[in-house]
Amino acid sequence: MCKWKPPVVAGLCPDLAIGTAPPTLPPLPSAASVCLACFTLLLAAGTALGGCPPGGPPGGVGREPLRALAAAGGGNCSWTLERHTRSYNHLEGDVRLRRLYSANKFFLCIDKTGKVDGTRRKNYADSLMEIRSVSVGVVAIKSVSTGLYLAMSKKGTLFGSVKYNPSCKFKERIEENGYNTYASLRWKHGGRQMFVSLNGRGKPRRGHKARRRHPSTHFLPMLPS
Known part of the structure; x- marks a missing residue:
């Protein structure tokens, strides 16, 4: 007997043809990793210019990652190691x-x-x-x-x-x-x-x-x- 195969719809990727399972998508990066990656880029840019990224440390990034980044980049940003001194x-x-x-x-x-x-x-x-x-x-x-x-x-x-x-x-x-x-x-x-x-x-x-x-x-x- 002849085994019938579903036709491939023109204009579509063969992987999305009728009767085939959808491909498994890679997991999306977490918000924390995206924030940390953006901050790394800002820190690199600030170090190249001899200054600190504006606005202080981004939210969600803890003190330990900041400390490691500061040590790696050689920056001298005070807020990476300590809080701002309050003004009275x-x-x-x-x-x-x-x-x-x-x-x-x-x-x-x-x-x-x-x-x-x-x-x-x-x-x-x-x-x-x-x-x-x-x-x-x-x-x-x-x-x-x-x-x-x-x-x-x-x-x-x-x-x-x-x-x-x-x-x-x-x-x-x-x-x-x-x-x-x-x-x-x-x-x-x-x-x-x-x-x-x-x-x-x-x-x-x-x-x-x-x-x-x-x-x-x-x-x-x-x-x-």
């Missing part, structure tokens, strides 16, 4: 009007002669301070009524300065109890920080005698009433 420049110039109330229940004040003292009078004019951020975590404290800046000498003595200078910079830190401490940015004593401090009688203590844990160094910035 928007904090500079921030001004707050506050009264610094110590844990010893005194308000810090600066009189017109430059004397630093503590008072229990809540609305005393010389105790209203302008606290200005001069850099990240660093402030300048100025009496609103007298216009004098809080300053600390090399020996740890507090005084009011007519002009703003490096001795008027203090590192502001919020402690665990919610109070703030203010340490001189410029001066230290034996490698230890010197703090703004009022003793139990409201008198300023020498900076080298104060410690961060002492209640005399703890101040609560209070809104003026």
